[in-house]
Amino acid sequence: MESHIKHSVGGTTLHTYHPCRRIVPYRVYAVIHTCGIVALMYHHVHSLLTADKTLITSLLLLADVVLAFMWATSTALRFHPVHRSEYPERYVDKPEEDFPKLDVFICTADPYKEPPMMVVNTALSVMAYDYPSDKISVYVSDDGGSSLTLFALLEAAKFSKHWLPFCKKNNIQDRSPQVYFSSTSHSWSDEAQKLKVMYTDMKNRVEHVLDSGKVKAEFITCDQFRGIFDLWTDKFTRHDHPTIIQVLQNRETDMDNTNTFMMPNLIYVSREKSKVSPHQFKAGALNTLLRVSAVFTNAPVILTQDCDMYSNDPGTLVRALCYLTDPKIKSGLGYVQFPQRFQGINKNDIYAGEYKRNFECMGIGLDGLRGPNYVGTGCFFNRRVFFGPPSNFILPEIDELRPNQIIAKCITDQDVLALAHKVAGFIYEHNTNWGSKIGFRYGSLVEDYYTGYKLHCEGWRSVFCRPKRAAFYGDISRSLIDVVNQQKRWCLGLLEMAFSRYSPITYGIKSVGLLMGVGYCQNPFWAFWSIPIIVYGVLPQLALLYGVSVFPKASSPWFWLYMFLFFGAYAQDLLDFVLEGGSYRRWWNDQRMWLIRGLTSYLFSFIDFTLKILNLSTLGFNITSKTNDDEEQSKRYEQEIFDFGSSSSMFLPMTTVAIVNLVALVWGLYDLLVWRERLVLELMLASFAVVNCLPIYEAILLRTDGGKLPKNVCFLGVILTFVLIVLGYVVIK
Ligand SMILES: O=c1ccn([C@@H]2O[C@H](COP(=O)(O)OP(=O)(O)O[C@H]3O[C@H](CO)[C@@H](O)[C@H](O)[C@H]3O)[C@@H](O)[C@H]2O)c(=O)[nH]1
Numbered sequence: 001m002e003s004h005i006k007h008s009v010g011g012t013t014l015h016t017y018h019p020c021r022r023i024v025p026y027r028v029y030a031v032i033h034t035c036g037i038v039a040l041m042y043h044h045v046h047s048l049l050t051a052d053k054t055l056i057t058s059l060l061l062l063a064d065v066v067l068a069f070m071w072a073t074s075t076a077l078r079f080h081p082v083h084r085s086e087y088p089e090r091y092v093d094k095p096e097e098d099f100p101k102l103d104v105f106i107c108t109a110d111p112y113k114e115p116p117m118m119v120v121n122t123a124l125s126v127m128a129y130d131y132p133s134d135k136i137s138v139y140v141s142d143d144g145g146s147s148l149t150l151f152a153l154l155e156a157a158k159f160s161k162h163w164l165p166f167c168k169k170n171n172i173q174d175r176s177p178q179v180y181f182s183s184t185s186h187s188w189s190d191e192a193q194k195l196k197v198m199y200t201d202m203k204n205r206v207e208h209v210l211d212s213g214k215v216k217a218e219f220i221t222c223d224q225f226r227g228i229f230d231l232w233t234d235k236f237t238r239h240d241h242p243t244i245i246q247v248l249q250n251r252e253t254d255m256d257n258t259n260t261f262m263m264p265n266l267i268y269v270s271r272e273k274s275k276v277s278p279h280q281f282k283a284g285a286l287n288t289l290l291r292v293s294a295v296f297t298n299a300p301v302i303l304t305q306d307c308d309m310y311s312n313d314p315g316t317l318v319r320a321l322c323y324l325t326d327p328k329i330k331s332g333l334g335y336v337q338f339p340q341r342f343q344g345i346n347k348n349d350i351y352a353g354e355y356k357r358n359f360e361c362m363g364i365g366l367d368g369l370r371g372p373n374y375v376g377t378g379c380f381f382n383r384r385v386f387f388g389p390p391s392n393f394i395l396p397e398i399d400e401l402r403p404n405q406i407i408a409k410c411i412t413d414q415d416v417l418a419l420a421h422k423v424a425g426f427i428y429e430h431n432t433n434w435g436s437k438i439g440f441r442y443g444s445l446v447e448d449y450y451t452g453y454k455l456h457c458e459g460w461r462s463v464f465c466r467p468k469r470a471a472f473y474g475d476i477s478r479s480l481i482d483v484v485n486q487q488k489r490w491c492l493g494l495l496e497m498a499f500s501r502y503s504p505i506t507y508g509i510k511s512v513g514l515l516m517g518v519g520y521c522q523n524p525f526w527a528f529w530s531i532p533i534i535v536y537g538v539l540p541q542l543a544l545l546y547g548v549s550v551f552p553k554a555s556s557p558w559f560w561l562y563m564f565l566f567f568g569a570y571a572q573d574l575l576d577f578v579l580e581g582g583s584y585r586r587w588w589n590d591q592r593m594w595l596i597r598g599l600t601s602y603l604f605s606f607i608d609f610t611l612k613i614l615n616l617s618t619l620g621f622n623i624t625s626k627t628n629d630d631e632e633q634s635k636r637y638e639q640e641i642f643d644f645g646s647s648s649s650m651f652l653p654m655t656t657v658a659i660v661n662l663v664a665l666v667w668g669l670y671d672l673l674v675w676r677e678r679l680v681l682e683l684m685l686a687s688f689a690v691v692n693c694l695p696i697y698e699a700i701l702l703r704t705d706g707g708k709l710p711k712n713v714c715f716l717g718v719i720l721t722f723v724l725i726v727l728g729y730v731v732i733k
């Protein structure tokens with residue numbers, strides 16, 4: 001297959017891979033399941049032509065076509081999954097001069113949803129990588145344009161001069177100070193105790209400034225930086241302000257407090273904003289950083305990080321370099337992606353916040369083809385990847401932005417600073433290739449998935465690196481409404497991609513081949529899940545109420561086909577999950593969340609997308625809140641109690657479907673006892689739905705806490721149920 005995965009163990013090999021053992025049985029099963037799907041389609045078409053229930057059969061056919069398509073996309077990902085190992089200890093034997101430089105991009109956008117201390121911890125954790133510090137530059141992009149964030153980073157620069165030598169001398173593994181100081185698993189040395197006091201002081205100062213909402217003159221201790229805060233004039237808003245670039249730490253002049261090594265660069269960038277110009281959300285921020293960093297340091301390796309994703313392993317960079325510097329593969333290798341992993345997930349992960357399928361199963365599946373998709377954070381890029389296909393370099397407008405340009409001047413040089421400001425301006429991108437052929441790609445709210453996909457289409461490869469110790473840890477949402485809203489945004493961005501001229505189903509299959517193209521279709525068509533989920537969630541249940549069968553009777557051979565396809569698909573999904581280290585309970589919750597998403601995020605993204613196409617609305621990027629201030633909510637999360645909490649119309653379809661299923665099940669069981677009607681499949685389906693909906697019934701009927709389902713949603717749900725039952729009479733009877 002691909003040349004980079006063929007290459008195997010040798011004396012100085014820095015990495016190896018092996019295909020997963022399940023490949024052969026999976027492929028055999030794929031053939032059998034495909035035959036089952038073909039038979040089912042035959043059955044539907046046959047009944048469409050012969051029976052009189054045309055509408056019902058057409059709906060079932062539509063639902064099954066979507067299910068079959070989605071099954072095909074996951075089967076493509078099961079075709080050649082691989083696992084990899086790398087040997088960083090062999091890398092560090094190299095002479096230090098050969099170590100490449102690294103530019104880290106950290107994005108933040110709102111000091112209230114993304115607390116500045118969180119950004120500080122993320123920045124410190126990567127500045128402290130086990131690597132020559134003066135080869136690292138950390139750029140923080142602040143789309144919130146907030147002086148509070150800048151203030152926090154100033155404090156971080158000061159603290160880092162103590163934190164870095166401490167970590168390196170004592171070989172600390174947790175290099176996010178917040179994590180290290182809240183850990184109870186070690187005893188504290190005097191030095192650590194002193195640092196902890198220093199850290200707590202800093203945290204208090206930053207939080208105090210955040211509470212007061214303004215950086216007052218008395219908080220600023222460095223005269224050098226006093227002037228910069230004057231830029232926040234009365235006219236300054238986050239949507240309309242000049243570029244602010246501030247070098248907070250300089251690797252050419254700043255040393256650590258023990259005077260043994262030079263410190264990494266730390267640079268604050270808030271690009272120019274204007275109400276009249278589209279700012280392209282995170283992709284726009286990352287492209288600005290690409291240019292500003294090219295002017296300042298132009299490192300050949302780039303790491304992109306969300307501000308809540310701190311480094312959990314100081315050896316991660318070297319691990320990524322095992323791939324990025326391997327002469328056998330480096331020329332075509334675009335990026336090395338680490339999975340997104342999360343902290344603070346409750347034991348059974350009730351909201352499926354782990355996203356195992358998305359961030360792990362999909363990663364290993366694509367890795368055996370051309371490489372994993374880009375997930376927005378925890379990804380080390382080869383800078384060259386942003387300038388056209390491997391074989392066809394696309395020149396940026398000015399020479400200073402070329403990926404191989406050598407930097408001769410210091411970052412404090414006036415010309416250099418002036419150029420950096422220029423490339424961060426909002427008109428800079430007009431009439432250039434930025435966002436289309438160069439840099440991160442515009443056109444989708446999920447800039448990450450879209451960019452990775454476009455890079456693969458250009459011929460780049462990527463590698464999935466999944467060490468045992470998580471390389472990065474991020475934050476999760478603790479309330480259901482946040483979870484489904486985040487997914488709705490993803491889904492919208494994915495729909496933009498599915499219906500663009502670069503849709504993976506057309507352009508993708510042509511550019512990256514059948515398996516990879518079909519595999520890439522999985523996420524963009526997520527919203528389509530809502531079709532089978534609604535059809536199977538409502539139609540057979542209404543039929544049950546009127547004693548009409550929509551599925552084959554238990555005596556028919558077609559009954560067994562349904563059983564086989566349902567249990568086969570579920571069992572394989574469970575296997576995927578468990579073989580990659582998941583637990584059974586987490587899988588159960590994951591499949592429940594899939595049903596919930598089908599009736600919330602997926603469904604509403606369809607609606608919003610239609611409105612956008614009709615020009616009735618525009619899409620925005622609602623940043624996920626990363627604060628966990630609500631104590632009650634956190635407590636409920638710990639206890640694994642669902643939090644519906646807000647009176648959102650988003651929960652209405654889900655509530656309605658839950659009620660419909662309960663009514664249908666009760667009625668169906670009564671029928672079974674009294675009339676001995678045998679609608680076995682319909683009954684099984686309703687029971688399955690009811691078991692899945694248990695937390696919803698509880699939230700409607702039994703709970704009194706703040707996380708219960710709001711009354712108006714329940715009330716509307718009951719009304720809608722009646723409407724559906726009446727409608728069912730018209731359609732079914
Ligand atoms: O206009 C914006 C909007 C967002 N961000 C940053 O983008 C990151 C992701 O935003 P978040 O609200 O955390 O979104 P999530 O849905 O949690 O993020 C996931 O989905 C995004 C869109 O696909 C990816 O960019 C992320 O890497 C991925 O973790 C954060 O660091 C934000 O500060 C910006 O810099 N500018």
Ligand SMILES: [Mn+2]
Nearest residue numbers: 306308474624
């Ligand atoms: Mn996030």
